[in-house]
Amino acid sequence: MxxxxxxxxxxxxxxxxxxxxxxxxxxxxxxxxxxxxSLNPNGDSELAILMREMYEEAERIKEQVKKGEQPEIKLDHGKILTAHATEPAKDNSKEFKDFAKMYLANLDQLQKANPENVEMVFQSLVESCMSCHQQLCPGPMVRIKKLRVANNQ
Ligand code: HEC
Incomplete structure (x- = not known):
């Protein structure tokens, strides 16, 4: 019981x-x-996809710069200001926006560059990729370094 x-x-x-x-x-x-x-169907964020396109564009421009050709910008890099990242905090911060604006300003300089300074301007564009990544997303830095024209390790 x-x-x-x-x-x-x-x-x-x-x-x-x-x-x-x-x-x-x-x-x-x-x-x-x-x-x-917040992700697209393949599971990558809008920003990650844009970044890959930016990488390919920079690779192509690097070759143009090495050949002394005028860099041709095909991508809408301005999307960097609105594309969503995997971690929302990353694309919303003031820090991100500041780095993004610096990057876009460098890109603008690249469009105005002349054959004498184009290599140097391209180099500083790559450095603006690097500074944002150093602060917010260190993972791809090894790959981005390969875009440097000079001192290519
Ligand atoms: C304003 C900051 C910022 C700038 C400038 C920037 N990146 Fe990024 N990048 C990021 C962030 C944040 C991510 C992570 C995106 C995510 O996971 O949603 C990223 C991701 C990447 C990735 C990995 C994408 C993937 O497959 O997941 C590569 C490669 C990359 N960036 C290359 C570049 C190159 C090349 C440049 C310059 C031409 C550049 N980035 C400029 C912030 C930046």
Whole structure:
């Protein structure tokens, strides 16, 4: 008699415990959805995709600069100010915007460069990629370094 009462109490506790946990999967689901919404279907952020395009463009411009050709800017680099990053804090900070504006100013200089200074202006463009990355996203720095015209390690 005593033992079956204990079972009833125990199963009540178990029932309450599982009930209380039921909310958890829903919370997790909501969180996953939240993260997914800021990403595009392939799972990369808008900013990450833009960065890859910027990398390819810079690689192409580097070759033009080495050949003494006028750099041709094809990409809309201004999107750097509005594209969303994987971690929202990264693209929202004042620091990010300041680095982005510095980068765009360098790009503007590159468009106005002449054959005598184009290599130097391109170099400072790469350094403006580097300064933002040093502060906010050090991972790709090894790759970005390869864009340097001079002292190419
Ligand atoms: C204003 C800051 C800033 C500037 C300037 C900047 N980056 Fe980035 N870059 C970032 C941030 C932040 C990320 C991370 C994006 C994310 O994960 O959503 C990133 C990501 C990258 C990535 C990795 C993309 C991937 O595949 O995930 C590469 C490569 C890259 N940047 C190259 C460059 C190059 C090349 C330049 C200059 C032509 C440059 N970046 C200029 C902030 C910057």
């Amino acid at each position: 005593k033992r079956s009462f204990l079972y009833i109490v125990l199963s009540c506790i178990l029932f309450i415990a599982t009930e209380a946990c039921q909310e958890q999967p829903n919370v997790e689901e909501a969180e996953t959805k939240e993260v997914k919404r």
